[in-house]
Amino acid sequence: MSSSYSIATIPGDGIGKEVIPAGREVMEALAAASGGALHFTFEDFGWGGDWYRAHGEMMPADGLEALRGKDAILFGSAGDPHIPDHITLWGLRLKICQGFDQYANVRPTRILPGIDGPLKRCAPGQLDWVIVRENSEGEYAGVGGRVHQGHPIEAATDVSMMTRAGVERIMRFAFNLARSRPRKLLTVVTKSNAQRHAMVMWDEIALQISKEFPDVAWDKELVDACTARMVNRPASLDTIVATNLHADILSDLAAALAGSLGIAPTGNIDPERRYPSMFEPIHGSAFDIMGKGLANPVGTFWSVVMLLEHLGEAEAARQVMEAVEHVTANPSLHTRDLGGSATTEQVTRAVCEHIAGTRQRLAA
Ligand code: NAD
Numbered sequence: 001m002s003s004s005y006s007i008a009t010i011p012g013d014g015i016g017k018e019v020i021p022a023g024r025e026v027m028e029a030l031a032a033a034s035g036g037a038l039h040f041t042f043e044d045f046g047w048g049g050d051w052y053r054a055h056g057e058m059m060p061a062d063g064l065e066a067l068r069g070k071d072a073i074l075f076g077s078a079g080d081p082h083i084p085d086h087i088t089l090w091g092l093r094l095k096i097c098q099g100f101d102q103y104a105n106v107r108p109t110r111i112l113p114g115i116d117g118p119l120k121r122c123a124p125g126q127l128d129w130v131i132v133r134e135n136s137e138g139e140y141a142g143v144g145g146r147v148h149q150g151h152p153i154e155a156a157t158d159v160s161m162m163t164r165a166g167v168e169r170i171m172r173f174a175f176n177l178a179r180s181r182p183r184k185l186l187t188v189v190t191k192s193n194a195q196r197h198a199m200v201m202w203d204e205i206a207l208q209i210s211k212e213f214p215d216v217a218w219d220k221e222l223v224d225a226c227t228a229r230m231v232n233r234p235a236s237l238d239t240i241v242a243t244n245l246h247a248d249i250l251s252d253l254a255a256a257l258a259g260s261l262g263i264a265p266t267g268n269i270d271p272e273r274r275y276p277s278m279f280e281p282i283h284g285s286a287f288d289i290m291g292k293g294l295a296n297p298v299g300t301f302w303s304v305v306m307l308l309e310h311l312g313e314a315e316a317a318r319q320v321m322e323a324v325e326h327v328t329a330n331p332s333l334h335t336r337d338l339g340g341s342a343t344t345e346q347v348t349r350a351v352c353e354h355i356a357g358t359r360q361r362l363a364a
């Protein structure tokens with residue numbers, strides 16, 4: 001049986017242009033090793049800062065139409081040293097996330113073999129988190145405005161907008177994900193002590209949805225206390241659900257605790273599968289290292305693993321993850337962010353060779 005998928009690649013800016021081609025190479029190696037069972041067609045979209053300089057926008061107005069028929073999107077990073085961040089972020093990444101209602105942002109964290117994370121007290125395998133980020137509203141709803149710009153009475157607001165439908169669907173998604181994992185454990189992150197409207201509704205809805213999942217154990221944690229718990233009692237956490245802003249911050253902390261921002265993946269998922277979902281490393285454009293071949297491609301490779309899982313290709317996903325873990329276990333294949341001196345290209349080649357070897361081992 002042969003499966004064929006059509007994949008959109010959007011490298012975007014900075015090191016996105018280095019890690020996304022690397023991710024595509026790994027997928028091509030996987031297809032080659034499958035002996036015809038797996039086939040990918042790629043379409044590459046040159047949107048981002050360069051597109052903005054040429055066309056005055058980060059992506060074409062009808063860009064979503066070009067993506068709509070794809071099975072999945074592999075995204076690099078939006079962020080250019082010469083364009084304000086709110087333009088690059090809202091003009092490309094958020095346009096796709098919101099346009100395709102990818103309301104669940106899923107971010108796994110594990111300490112991969114061979115990687116020296118700050119959480120040394122954690123035995124290998126003890127740290128296995130997945131953070132679910134509400135990805136469609138909340139603090140990033142874009143509700144607000146500025147008045148009296150430039151005058152002494154200038155005022156500005158960013159209103160966190162939470163809807164009952166939006167909170168119910170992310171809670172249900174998180175409880176379902178927790179149920180699918182061995183520990184069946186969910187922590188709901190909140191800040192309802194200080195924010196007494198939307199966050200109180202968030203808590204109420206968590207309690208309401210929990211009744212649909214009597215087999216899932218859950219608790220509630222204030223976001224500030226949660227940062228301390230991630231450092232001091234990491235094994236007490238498993239699945240975590242948080243608002244758009246809270247989860248944005250917690251997941252960078254999670255990535256740093258696991259060793260580097262360069263290895264962490266994420267999926268922007270439309271659980272109803274009305275639209276293509278989008279997978280990306282969580283890091284940004286990394287202006288300080290772009291163009292030097294120093295970018296760690298592991299976050300992109302792990303994102304490819306999530307993409308394959310989303311497509312239902314569990315065996316292919318496992319194969320890529322095994323190749324990634326084989327490579328991280330070897331310190332001579334660590335990039336600079338992990339304390340090594342390997343290049344993007346060397347890490348990519350090693351992962352591709354391991355995938356190719358899988359086939360030879362199977363054939364032998
Ligand atoms: P960043 O993730 O780009 O970089 C933070 C630090 O981590 C830098 O020192 C960088 O060198 C390092 N780093 C990140 N990824 C790495 C990798 N793969 N390998 C090795 N080192 C890596 O975050 P930033 O500096 O806050 O942001 C830079 C730009 O990226 C900004 O324009 C920002 O808006 C944008 N950004 C975009 C996204 C996105 O598109 N999803 C996410 C975060 C930041």
Ligand code: MN
Pocket residue numbers: 248249252
């Ligand atoms: Mn972030």
